[in-house]
Amino acid sequence: MPDAIRYRHDGLVCTDHTLDVPLDHDRPDGPALTLFAREVVAAGREHEDLPRLLWLQGGPGGRADRPSAPGAWLRRALRAYRVVLMDQRGTGRSTPADRTTLAGQPDAAATAAYLGHFRADAIVRDAELLRRHLGGDREQDRPWTVLGQSFGGFCALSYLSTAPEGLERVLITGGLPTLTGHADDVYRAAYARVLAHNERYFARYPDDQRLVDAIAAHLDTHDVRMPTGERLTVRRFQTVGIGLGNASKFDALHYLLESAFVPGPAGPTLSDGFLRGVDAAVSFAERPLYAVLHEPIYAQGGRATAWSAHRIREEFPAFAPATDRPLRLTGEMIYPWQFEEDPALVPLRDAAQLLAERTDWPALYDLDQLARNEVPVAAAVYYDDMFVDREQSLETAAAVRGLRPWITNTHAHDGVRVDGAVFDRLLAMARGEI
Structure with missing residues (x-):
């Protein structure tokens, strides 16, 4: 040919x-x-x-x-x-x-x-x-x-x-x-599974809970910048949990976390190597369609997805960052705020909103x-x-x-x-x- x-x-x-x-x-x-x-x-x-x-x-x-x-x-x-x-x-x-x-x-x-x-x-x-x-x-x-x-x-x-x-x-x-299920059904079941994978992970690496909480506290009180220039927020850091679902990445998270802190002039700070690893895990630069279409792949039957993962998360308060309980990592969920924080997604924010509102999806x-x-x-x-x-x-x-x-x-x-x-x-x- x-x-x-x-x-x-x-x-x-x-x-x-x-x-x-x-x-x-x-x-x-x-x-x-x-x-x-x-x-x-x-x-x-x-x-x-x-x-x-x-x-x-x-x-x-x-x-x-x-x-x-x-x-x-x-x-x-x-x-x-x-x-x-x-x-x-x-x-x-x-x-x-x-x-x-x-x-x-x-x-x-x-x-x-x-x-x-x-x-x-x-x-x-x-x-x-x-x-x-x-x-x-x-x-x-x-x-x-x-x-x-x-x-x-x-x-x-x-x-x-x-x-x-x-x-x-x-x-x-x-x-x-x-x-036939709606995206809400998908994510309601998914959040429970992600919590279970958190438990498995921290049971294997119990000291990593201390590290995760320390990283979250540091991000909450410091302006930490990613290699691409944007600020790393606690909620975006939580999305590194997507790797917990794959055998090839489950343990890799441990080795990323253990390199998190290095001595700095004003005390412990997050290392460049750690931030580069987080960027590789949470950036959608290499696969923007994953973020844009992740909920529309379930859409059919005349109902909008309406940022399903974002809404259903409210039913699972364990994922809300708080100082009085351990931080839990999220999984395969896409949130509207990612289109404000990830440079690869920011230009697609308005289109993603329209896709979230769309109701006339054909059957799959x-x-x-x-x-x-x-x-x-x-x-x-x-x-x-x-x-x-x-x-x-x-x-x-x-x-x-x-x-x-x-x-x-x-x-x-x-x-x-x-x-x-x-x-x-x-x-x-x-x-x-x-």
């Missing part, structure tokens, strides 16, 4: 593809976006007629994994597949959506309308165009397997709803969302189609998943005909990246081998 660029890397053969897709799939003659995807195959097998597997990453707003990134699933998948790593619209080498590119929109209303086309429904229709593009004239109708991690699982269910003919099998890890899932599903589906439901509620996941599993859930407390949310056996088991389940 004329758009393909091939190269070799670390025992892999990579082929880069680009194609144009409509911004609005219901207006195919309207504005277009560029979609980027990298196809990866094990060296020596590039000429074999291998089936394709599409990786749908978590997010929203995260680019596809790169072949050099650590991830146990990829090498396992390459034993049987050509793996397609698609940068979902707005991310990576696909047409980006961030404060720089969106500055070209005439106003906040236009920006919000534009970003309304970046949810799972549009991502799935992009994927269908990509599948046909990669298949060429002879294999356009050959279905592929999809592996959806976290938000990628949300996309996979939307795929099953709208284009099941494009799917041979579906594997989902930590990504069975509520099909076809419940009737899911109830008569014929595509083999296997899903890992992580028992203690901080990001996706177990009970909501099991309710969804029961609504999808033929979906086989695997409920395990052996892995955290990032299990498929940490242990290749997760991929092996799901594939075997979908094939009916176990």
Whole structure:
């Protein structure tokens, strides 16, 4: 294909593809976006007629994994597949959506309308165009397997709803969302899980509670500046807790906290290394769509999200900073004040407000189609998943005909990246081998 660029890397053969897709799939003659995807195959097998597997990453707003990134699933998948790593619209080498590119929109209303086309429904229709593009004239109708991690699982269910003919099998890890619940239901359940993860963390590292409280007290009484110049507030520091849900980051928080204080001329102060680490954890510079679209990915049925996480937090006073109780860290929640404190989000504040107020979101899932599903589906439901509620996941599993859930407390949310056996088991389940 004329758009393909091939190269070799670390025992892999990579082929880069680009194609144009409509911004609005219901207006195919309207504005277009560029979609980027990298196809990866094990060296020596590039000429074999291998089936394709599409990786749908978590997010929203995260680019596809790169072949050099650590991830146990990829090498396992390459034993049987050509793996397609698609940068979902707005991310990576696909047409980006961030404060720089969106500055070209005439106003906040236009920006919000534009970003309304970046949810799972549009991502799935992009994927269908990509599948046909990669298949060429002879294999356009050959279905592929999809592996959806976290938000990628949300996309996979939307795929099953709208284009099941494009799917041979579906594997989902930590990504069975509520099909009908409101964002309020999602965050009400999430806050309770985040509190439980706080308890697990501080039970493992009991002295870190003293450190967290000391950092909060210091931030409350000092004007501490981030590497990007803005003040670090207590409430923004609390958002480092998002790492508590991943096995690969749970312990990393401890090693970040232990480097917090260094001697200063006027007493202990926060180190540059610590502040740089906090910035890496809480800044949305690399994934602004995550913040802008995090609540809209649940929006359907005529109700606005209306900053759900911000409102529901009032039901959980343990997260309110106070001098008479230990500080608790927050998780996968987005708040309106982040669009005032994070430089990457400040220019998107008005558009984010309009998205929070929007009520005319289209449906993401076809419940009737899911109830008569014929595509083999296997899903890992992580028992203690901080990001996706177990009970909501099991309710969804029961609504999808033929979906086989695997409920395990052996892995955290990032299990498929940490242990290749997760991929092996799901594939075997979908094939009916176990």
